[in-house]
Amino acid sequence: MADGAMTATFLAVIGGASLLAVTARRLRPSERLPSLEGWALADRSLGPVWTWLLLGGTIFTAYTFAAIPGLAYGNGAPAFFAVPYTVIVCPIAFVLLSRLWSVARAHGYVTAADFVRGRYGSPPLALVVALTGILATMPYLALQLLGIRAVLAAGGVYPRGAAGDLVMVALFAGLAVATYRHGLRAPTVISALKAVAVFVSLTAVTWLVLNRLGGPGAVFDGAAERLGGPALLLSPEQQPAYATLALGSALALLMYPHVLTAGFAADGPRTLRKVSVALPAWTGLLALFGFLGIAALATGVRAPEGGAEAAVPMLVDRLMPGPLAGLVFGAITVAALVPAAVMSIAAATSFVRNVYVEYVHPTATPKRQVRIAKAVSLTAKVGAVAFVFGLRDQDAINLQLLGGVWILQIFPAVAVGLFTGRLHPRALLAGWGVGMVAGTFMVVREGFSSIVPIGSGPEIYAGIAALLLNLTVAVAGTAVLERLGVPRGADLTGLPSRLSVGRRPETGANNP
Secondary structure: OOOHHHHHHHHHHHHHHHHHHHHHHHHOOOOOOOOHHHHHHHHHOEOHHHHHHHHHHHHOOHHHHHHHHHHHHHHOHHHHHHHHHHHHHHHHHHHHHHHHHHHHHHHOOOOHHHHHHHHHOOHHHHHHHHHHHHHHHHHHHHHHHHHHHHHHHHHOOOOOOHHHHHHHHHHHHHHHHHHHHHOOHHHHHHHHHHHHHHHHHHHHHHHHHHHHHOOHHHHHHHHHHHHOHHHHOOOOOOHHHHHHHHHHHHHHHOOOHHHHHHHHOEOOHHHHHHHHHHOHHHHHHHHHHHHHHHHHHHOOOOOOOOOHHHHHHHHHHHHOOHHHHHHHHHHHHHHHHHHHHHHHHHHHHHHHHHHHHHHHOOOOOHHHHHHHHHHHHHHHHHHHHHHHHHOOHHHHHHHHHHHHHHHHHHHHHHOHHHOOOOOOHHHHHHHHHHHHHHHHHHHHHOOOOOEEEOOOOOEEEHHHHHHHHHHHHHHHHHHHHHHHOOOOOOOOOOOOOOOOOOOOOOOEOOEO
């Protein structure tokens, strides 16, 4: 059970997050009429510091901070794929986010599906992009709750039974109210506390571990004795899976609606490029969390069967004094609140813009769009809570694994579409369908493992295999449709139709 000092520190961190959420309205640059752009994107007004805090806080979730050390605790070296993966994201974000922001700002786009609708003139393609994003986001949102519960239960802060469920509901209720009122500004201000709490607590935990165990060498030596030496190194057979998982995860991450929402909130492409250069600071945190999974092995922590994500919380509870342990648990809880809020906002925005307005109420006023988005955002959070309480933890994890494969299938329409409009929208739709079916089949066939064998060859990430099939169908289908003279929709973006990687004129608050 948690001691009083630990609980007090934990509650202080959570209380600080709640107080910051109340001040979110101060980020409002001016009093404006309600608009979806204002509620969901903070009027595209965030400068470099706020964007770095929000984007980093959105990408690096609480479940990531629990799952990566858990994977390191159970499997050793393969867990560290997350380090190159989050490094690969940075140059991709440098190019894609800044270019997509410029197009979105010029045409008032709020979602990736808005861009696809304007680029290809294809409502069906835009619809599947929006629905894929929502489908992939919902289990990811539920995983934030699972991350909170796993961490707090391991530290003895989460009560058993109905009392624990009430704690979870109370945590999310405060977040729901703040997000409902202030939109993206609420998680933006909370992200500042998340960054401070996570950086400080992780530095303290790492220093304490190194001091107690005698340095990094002693940590890895101790872990090798318990896990087995080869498990701390990648074997040649593991390298293709490691490389494709890192690459596929990086490509998929920037297609998630919550990541694009955080990027669209920046005040200009120059801000996004600055933030992309600075994002590796968050990657350093992730590497340290992975190291703590190795340290948990070295210290003899015994995580429960099937609950390796509890290894680091158990390590913290064992080594750290109560106040510092409470700071760590509070930091990880706050780390879940930021992405959870952005995910619910992004899912709601995609629904309103690309389903409700497109197919249900085309003449909806901006005020009505905001009202519907608020209701959908609240429903998404309630649904995530119900999902966590109603289904097994493994169900959410399985769906999130599928979500990563699914979201990668919109990469051709969104990312490739930024540089060339040659691909036919019907061919892209066919490629998406083939990728979704093939990716789902491969993952389910392997017992919900995202690493799949390719014939008698090496094992690779299922998302990359499905994406290659997707692109093959899209390219071949385009050639056939062009030969048949099938018309395509009008391109309203003004982007070049042929492959182009040159810089475009930029607009934005920091690019007059």
